[in-house]
Amino acid sequence: MKTNFYLPLWILLVSVLLSSCVRDTDFDQAENITLTPVVELNLIYFNLKANDFFDSITNTPRLTLRDTTELPFLDDDYVQEDLMKADFLFEFTNSIPRRFDVDFQFLDENNANTYRTGTDVAQGSPENAQTTTFTQTVEGNDLAELTTSSKVVVTVQIPSANENLEGELNLKSKTTYYLKLQN
Amino acid sequence: MRNILFCFIVLCASTVLSQNKAVLFGLEEVPQNLLLNPGSKVPQKFHFGIPFLSQVHVNGGASGVSAYDIFQESGGDINARIRDKIFDMDAKDFFTINQQLAVVDFGWLAKNKIYFSGGMYQELDFISYFPKDLAVLAWEGNQSRLGQEFDLGEVSTTGELLTVFHFGANKKMNENLTFGVRAKVYSSLIQFQSIDNTGTFTTRESTNGINIYEHELRNINMSVQTSGYASLRDADGSAEVISEILGRSFFGGNVGLGFDFGATYDIGRFWTVSGSVLDLGMVFHTNGVENYESKGNHTVNGIELIFPPLDDNEPAIPYFSNVVDEFENQVGVDTLQNSYTQLRPVKLNAAVEYRFGRGRGDACDCYNMSGAVATNQSVGLQLFSVFRPKGPQLAGTLFYYRRLWDFLSAKATYTVDPYSFSNVGLGVVANLGKFNAYLAADNLLRYGNLAKAKSVSLQLGFNIKIDQE
Known part of the structure; x- marks a missing residue:
């Protein structure tokens, strides 16, 4: 009589525990997990005065200004694998009465060319600064080239300059990185 | 196979509300009930737990999400389900694992009518x-959330592996x-905590006009404390790591001290209150x-080029390194060796x-009619509370x-x-002669599909x- 009662109880509890399982699930789906964050980051900026384009010591114009910065993250493995697209936005504000040629040349660590882009900047005046917005979307083969880069050379060319030139050339820029992170 | 493995992990690595042993509390027939309330009534005059088998306790849980929520077979895109869950959960949701294994457990009724008990258990x-906020940032990026302050203070986690030597009366x-009291000496094998963090990360359109955006880290005060971890980095392979950790079981690592208190009070003939x-x-x-x-504040504007007049053989200015250096100066991570004191998670039962x-028992206790x-x-009501980093x-x-x-x-x-709101548990205790066995589990409604x-x-x-007779 006693055994009739307690045995089923034990069996019930033990069997519930033993029969416990995980159903209606498919953990293979983990392979499909994909993160697609879109990241906005500042890039470079500068603020050039008109007199930067004239060497007052030698009294000669400096028609080409050039500077270089490392961007060591561009050729990281995870950037090479996970970056799907990059949108560059360059925003120039020019109050110098000259137009400019601005060139962005990306180099790899051996200083070999990888990717190049550039734009004309509209002429402005000290009273009326002109804004030039330049966007560049990089994907596909170009992106593969870009992501072997580790530095960028920025070249600013002015057609002519003299000591009386006034105004400023200002650049702000950012990059939008479209990432795809997969398991 | 994967499902079996998952069952195993859930069962082995896992407790509800970390450490709520609702079924076991107040179950006087189980001697280990004294670990939940040292002031419990004690019906026995002697107990000795089978070594390594007197109490096996596993508990695991996630407050906001189940495996089924994410990995269900019912079609649809797993990424959509993850996204829904990320936005559905909040920073008070948590994931927890608690496991205890009694190595030695014993007790006896002394001549002075005090029931002494002691032993050693291991706890994870x-x-x-x-x-x-970090999950949203990782999932979506910052583009769609310009101006939003991402709260880095939501990061809060603790973990420890320790052995506990205890003795109670x-x-x-x-x-x-x-009434009962238990003294505990903790021997910590490994511990880490990252609690009481503050700080925000914001990307917004520039307010200072320097560049297009400003990336701001504000009121950063983030920390991680670890003990017993640094020396493992030099260990060679998992076997060496395990042997070094286990070697600390007997006070080889860091020690601590703690107490349990408990009482049981009968009100009249039918009511009893208890707490611990x-x-x-x-x-x-x-x-x-x-x-x-x-610690600190920092705003990143980007890389400023100044076009210095350089000769061909002069090196370029390391702009990027300078930005990184400035970042590290302001909000970089310092490594310290300061001692720290860790509070154990206090548990209350009532x-x-x-x-x-x-x-x-006896037909009538005629000397004790009241x-x-x-x-x-x-029947009764129990309350349980455990103090965690966020309350x-x-x-x-x-x-x-x-x-029965x-x-x-x-x-x-x-x-x-x-x-x-649907957690049903069941426990069974059997006394077969001098042999005592118990099994308790909760969330039985879910065992059909863990x-x-x-x-x-x-x-x-x-x-x-x-x-006792």
Whole structure:
């Protein structure tokens, strides 16, 4: 009589525990997990005065200004694998009465060319600064080239300059990185 | 195979509301009940737990999500389900694992009517809150959330592996009151915590006009404390790591001290109230400590080019390194070796019980007509709370206890906690001669499909036990 009662109880509890399982699930789906964050980051900026384009010591114009910065993250493995697209936005504000040629040349660590882009900047005046917005979307083969880069050379060319030139050339820029992170 | 593995992981690595042993609390037939309330009534005069088998306790849970929520087969895109869950959960949701294994457990009734008990158990405890803002940032990026302050202070996690050596005394003070206390010495094998963090990360359109955006880190005060971790980095392979960790079991790492208190009070013949405070203590981490800390404010505007007139052989200015250096100066991570004190998660239990049904034991305790009677059934209410980094977590339990025969008792519970409103548990204790065995589990409604359970808790054990006459 006693055994009739307690045995089923034990069996019930033990069997519930033993029969416990995980159903209606498919953990293979983990392979499909994909993160697609879109990241906005500042890039470079500068603020050039008109007199930067004239060497007052030698009294000669400096028609080409050039500077270089490392961007060591561009050729990281995870950037090479996970970056799907990059949108560059360059925003120039020019109050110098000259137009400019601005060139962005990306180099790899051996200083070999990888990717190049550039734009004309509209002429402005000290009273009326002109804004030039330049966007560049990089994907596909170009992106593969870009992501072997580790530095960028920025070249600013002015057609002519003299000591009386006034105004400023200002650049702000950012990059939008479209990432795809997969398991 | 993967499913079996998952069952195994859930069962082995996993407790509800970390450490709420609702079924076991107040179950006097189980000697390890004294670990939940040192002031419990003690029916036995001697017990000895089968080594490594007197109490096995596993519990794991996630307050906001189950495996089924993410990995269900019912079609649809897993990424959409993850996204929905990220936005559905908040920073108070948590993931937790608690596991205990009694190595040695014993007790005896001394001549002075004090029941002494002691032993050693191993405990693993882990909790991590869900850092929602960081999850959103990782999932979506910052483009769609310009201007939003991402709260880095949501990061909150602790984990520890320790052995506990304990010794307690329990005495029936008078007809109504039983009181008990237990002292504990903690031997910490490894511990980490990252709590009380603050800070925000914001990307917004520039307010200073320098560049297009400003990326701002503000009021950063983030830290991670570790003990017993730094020396493992030099260990060669997992076998060496395991042997080094286990080597600290007997005070080889860091030590701490704690106390449990508990009492049971009979009100009249049918009502009993009981309560306990557990792990009121701390561990002092002085050996093998390594802490990481970041404090400050910083705004990143980008890389400023100044076009210096350089000769061809002059190196370019290391603009990028300068930006990184400035960042590290302002909000970089410092590595420190400061000792720290860790509070153990304090647990509170309280219960009220009403007894009814047939009397048991002696037909009539004629000298004690006003004292509590022992009956074969009771119902009651239990409350449990554990103090966690972001405040106490609470659980309420309704229970029904029935002593089926002298050798067999059962207790059923219904628990409401942060995980669910449908947690039904069941425990069974058998006394077969001097042999005592028990098995308790909750969330039984979910055992049919563990994937849908947000938490699982299981305790079982075997003892040699001799009851008082």
